[in-house]
Amino acid sequence: MKVKQIRAIKATLDIVCGKWKAAILLVLVGKTLRFSEIKASLPKINHQTLIKQLKELERDGLLERTSYDEAPPRVEYTLTEYGEDLEELLTHMMSWGEKHLELKKQPLEEDEVIIDNFEEERVTSQ
Amino acid sequence: MKVKQIRAIKATLDIVCGKWKAAILLVLVGKTLRFSEIKASLPKINHQTLIKQLKELERDGLLERTSYDEAPPRVEYTLTEYGEDLEELLTHMMSWGEKHLELKKQPLEEDEVIIDNFEEERVTSQ
DNA sequence: CTCCTAGGTACATTAAAATATACTTCTTAC
């Protein structure tokens, strides 16, 4: 019985446990972004790593990659419906994790800032 | 804003993403087990790995280690209240992961069986 | 005395994930 449980849990973890996976998914919730935009949102990610993790997320059916035949190239990424389903789980992880951060009261370290906080400026400057 | 979100999510993932962490936690839900019992539930885990992951889970406040001064030694592990809270999240991961397994219809591979299915026999043989 | 047990430690090795550096392609802008 637990055999089946752990199998499903591991399936989830295998998808979401890459160093940048959660951040990529979070950045894509509710919008379509180009490769360069995702990269700009995640200023510290390595170029190769981003490519690899996007490929894995695509392979796992969480996002869709659309490539336009232009030069310079344009490639856009969106969450699939299935990927959007993950948002709820991410929210759940968030609330559990907040409790942990409170318990530990760890100060925020500089290199922990993984997502660029540019959302607001972006929206108002349009 | 997403900076805070991702930080909390990463806190959760950092705790739960070890190869055997979810299995260990799942096996401990609702009961206290000795080191050797945990190991028996996870027949394929490496000895060192189990020790290391238990230490990390203890450090992160998810479980409590009680050592009795006997020989041969006896050491018991239980989830803390905080660790028990995680059960709900694991359940959530499970239901999301089941959907994924259905989509992919991956056959169960032999070496994917990570938890020993000994629960029932155990209970009835007591 | 030697062996066995449980829960370790110490150290070496392998495998997997992430990072760094350089190169490619096509087209428009200078």
Added chain:
DNA sequence: GTAAGAAGTATATTTTAATGTACCTAGGAG
């Protein structure tokens, strides 16, 4: 014709995680 930009590929290197093998301890059983 040279440079710049987007989204890559290719390859090497570093970092981290997981494994494998051997050894330690105390007391009870033979």
